[in-house]
Amino acid sequence: MDPSAAAGVPQAAAAVGPARTGDPLGEQLYVPANIKNNYDVMNFNKIFASLLAGCFAGITGIIGYKGFLVYLAAHALMAGLLTVKAGFQAQRFFPSSTTLALGGILSQTELLTFILFWTLCNNICYLF
Amino acid sequence: MAWCPLQPQKTQPLRWEQGAAATPPCRHRSPPPPAGRWTFTHCTCTHLQIRPLAAEHTSSTFSGSGNSGRMPSAELVLDREVRDWVLLPLTACVLLMQLLRQYVAQLLAGQSKPPPSAAEPAKQAAEARGKMAVARSSLLRANGGFLPEPAFRQRKTFFVAKDTGVFNEKVEARNMQEMMMTNPDAMQGMMKQQLSGLVPQMALGFLVNFFFSGFILGRIPFALSPKFRIMLQRGIDLPSLDPSYFTSLSYYLLLLFGLRGVMMLMFREKAINDAQQMMQMQQQMGGAMNPMGFDMEKAFVAERQQLGLVDHRWRLEGSEARAAKVLRQQLAGSS
Numbered sequence: 001m002d003p004s005a006a007a008g009v010p011q012a013a014a015a016v017g018p019a020r021t022g023d024p025l026g027e028q029l030y031v032p033a034n035i036k037n038n039y040d041v042m043n044f045n046k047i048f049a050s051l052l053a054g055c056f057a058g059i060t061g062i063i064g065y066k067g068f069l070v071y072l073a074a075h076a077l078m079a080g081l082l083t084v085k086a087g088f089q090a091q092r093f094f095p096s097s098t099t100l101a102l103g104g105i106l107s108q109t110e111l112l113t114f115i116l117f118w119t120l121c122n123n124i125c126y127l128f
Numbered sequence: 129m130a131w132c133p134l135q136p137q138k139t140q141p142l143r144w145e146q147g148a149a150a151t152p153p154c155r156h157r158s159p160p161p162p163a164g165r166w167t168f169t170h171c172t173c174t175h176l177q178i179r180p181l182a183a184e185h186t187s188s189t190f191s192g193s194g195n196s197g198r199m200p201s202a203e204l205v206l207d208r209e210v211r212d213w214v215l216l217p218l219t220a221c222v223l224l225m226q227l228l229r230q231y232v233a234q235l236l237a238g239q240s241k242p243p244p245s246a247a248e249p250a251k252q253a254a255e256a257r258g259k260m261a262v263a264r265s266s267l268l269r270a271n272g273g274f275l276p277e278p279a280f281r282q283r284k285t286f287f288v289a290k291d292t293g294v295f296n297e298k299v300e301a302r303n304m305q306e307m308m309m310t311n312p313d314a315m316q317g318m319m320k321q322q323l324s325g326l327v328p329q330m331a332l333g334f335l336v337n338f339f340f341s342g343f344i345l346g347r348i349p350f351a352l353s354p355k356f357r358i359m360l361q362r363g364i365d366l367p368s369l370d371p372s373y374f375t376s377l378s379y380y381l382l383l384l385f386g387l388r389g390v391m392m393l394m395f396r397e398k399a400i401n402d403a404q405q406m407m408q409m410q411q412q413m414g415g416a417m418n419p420m421g422f423d424m425e426k427a428f429v430a431e432r433q434q435l436g437l438v439d440h441r442w443r444l445e446g447s448e449a450r451a452a453k454v455l456r457q458q459l460a461g462s463s
Contacts, residue, residue: 040397047389063349109389115348116386120219123346127204128211 030095038093042082043104049078050110051117058121071114075105204373206344214340214376222383225328226391233400258424261287261294265431273443280440288435295428295435325400333380340376348372 053074057067079101086093090100104110265287272280287294342363352360352371360374374382391399 044393044396047393051389051393058349065350067349108385109392112382112385113389116382116389119346119348119382120215122349123215124211127347128206128208 035095039103042094042100043107045078045082046075046104046107047110047113049074050114054114054117055121057114058118058123059125061122061126063122067118071111072105075110076101204344204347204369206346210343210345214345215379218336218340218376218380219383222332222380223387223390225332226387227394229325229328230391230395230398230400234398255424258427262427262431265295265435269434269438272438273441275440277440277442284435288432295432329384333377336380337377343375344369344373345376345379346374348374 050071053071056074057070062070082100083090086100090097094100094103268280268283268287272283275283285293288296290296344361344364347370348360350372354371357367357369357371360371360378361369362375362377364375388399388401
């Protein structure tokens, strides 16, 4: 057996909340792999919503800062749909109840995706 | 159309002359701008013309002298060929380049085997032991709150004791020969990373700058402050042009940043993230820059310091009270 092949360090299977190690024991048990998976799902959906919001804003010819209202509305809609998917119990799937609603709104990736597709669709439809 | 004496020609993208500050880009004599809101349009000979804005676009008439100092916002209508031959192909090119980079990186990563960090099995075993010890001590730091105090102290002493502690063992310095052996692997890894990273982007940026320079490509849909003009309109010197209009190079940069989201949609967590990669490379450069895979000496020193800092706090403090509460709730709920 090759000892250097796999540094098979046993991962911490479950981390107990709250996250800081010095505090007294919380009442919940977190599984890091599941938390990461939920975050990934939420980010995927939010990026998709930003993309569609950009296309919508560009095609309908919205100009100016109203476009960012479309962006926020799309994020709110996606957060609502994800909440419905989570059975209205966001606490079960995310550490904090506001993560679904507010997570990733000001993230660089989503904002730039929105601006890119807004610019692209607006230019194709209205500038040429 | 009315006054331009040229015959209809094949459409071409506009070429702005350097330093043509306030003159219209049409090389032919043009009539002075008429009163009222005016705009640029293209005639059949593709030179710009100044024409009065159509009625449905005017929101307020621009009274010539008595305005509040607001710049007239010229609404450009650009040539359709620019869209067909620059905007869409550039978007497709950058998207395909990102896809290619992603797949090449995946293929190269799949091929490389883990670098052998030592020749002899004895050295390998010692190194594996060192790695395990570091991992164990970090687990101890993270989960020490679950151990009673004497157990925690015992484990800490095992690691940090003066002469016999694991982290105080003398680590044999590796000789140069082994460093040479591991060297090519590390260098190859970095080269592959750079190849699939910066080089294609810089090459494409150079091409874009070479082929598509000197004209306006599109417009950002919201108003920007004049400071953005330097960023967005590199080769163009028209102060009266809205800062929202951008050139091809700035559109290329916008594409690079914006398509990162699309890449994340396509590849989930395996998408190459340039910003993160640059930060990681900087951290690696600033930290231990050595060709060996695992530097025991520095890792031991770091772990020793961290263990010295940590304090034991028992996290099961009020667990009897909490258990009683939970049981009471259960009993109240069931009865």
